[in-house]
Amino acid sequence: MIRTLVVDDDYRVARIHAASVERIPGFTCVGEAHTVAEARRAVEETGPDLLLLDFYLPDGDGLSLLRDLNSADGTAPDCIVITAARDLATVRSAMHLGAAYYLVKPFGLTQLRRQLDAYRLWRTQTSGAGEADQDTVDALYTLLRGAASPPSSDSMMPPTMRKILDAVRVSAEPVGACTLADRLGVSRPTAQRYLSELHRRGAVQLHLEYGRAGRPVHRYAAS
Template sequence: MIRVLVVDDDYHVAHAHALSVARIPGFTTVGEAHTGAEALELVASTAPDLLLLDMYLPDFSGLELVRQVAVSGERVPDFLLVTAARDIDSVRTAMQLGAFYYLVKPFTFVALREQLEGYRTWVERIDRSPEADQHVVDALYSLRGAPPRRAATTRSLQPTMARVLEIVAAAPAPIGAAEVAEILGASRPTAQRYLAGLVTKQLLDLDLTYGSTGRPEHRYVPRRA
């Protein structure tokens, strides 16, 4: 379960965000903070995995909060900016400090859900990767850098095909139809049909590897941006 601390100066907005987080599988809210000082205390006491972070706080900015956590010696949570700040300097600084994404207010629940689901896939990929070879690094950066495009595309997919795409994206290495079928709970031909469809849609790449018999094995990876 991914633990989220919501940080927003508006009590009603913070509570609405917390309710939205609770609707998304795999996430739970560990608290709501309305000032930078309160957020610092809750980061220390609740150890969240992710901050849903507003830029404008009454005592100091959301980005200053990230800096203060870093120098305090506490573990720095990942953070996703949800803010009305539209100036490019804020966006650039957020990227430099490692923001997973920058979501400009106002936004819909669907937009927030897409970003959190993208983050969840990114975390799952990290947890399942014992070491970072170049393939894993490329996949992690792809997941971190392009969740909006991927999420917008998956909205047009039927549910089973979208689930197959999610399985491949979360795999720590190129994955075959038999493995996808096992996770999906379907037959291998069914999984193969969906995988082939995702290759046709240019959402997956086919990675041919040769086994001991010399015959190529079809394995799949997310399409690189």
């Protein structure tokens, strides 16, 4: 379970976000904090894996809290920023401090769930051993950065891309570019290019499988 701490000065909003976390498979909310001081204590006492962090707090700001956690001894929790702060300086600072994502209030609970699902998948994919090639690195970044955009409609896809998506959907197990190329009579680079684009759009999920040599094999399943 991904242990999540919700930090928001608004008690009602914090309860809503905590309840949303509890409803998502693989997550549990270990507490709510409404000030910087409460958040510091909660991090020490509960050891969360993830913070849902608001930046506007009554006794300080979440950005300073994130900076302090990153500079402290030990491993800092991951962080998804949830804030009304829109200025680019704050966004840049959050990115520089390693925030996994930045959600600007107001947003829908569907968007929050989508981002948490993406974070869970990213965390699963980065927990394995072995080496990562550039395609793997790109895919891991895409998991977080592309998650807030809803998938494109099938009707807007090129015919070959739609055929590849349909083949992934009917496959009983995650499938790779080589297998799809053989099934559909296209080249492997073409299949891989469309799979990467479908993954970027959120239409398919990436599964990394590590063989004995440690190089990951990319397989895809329908989202």
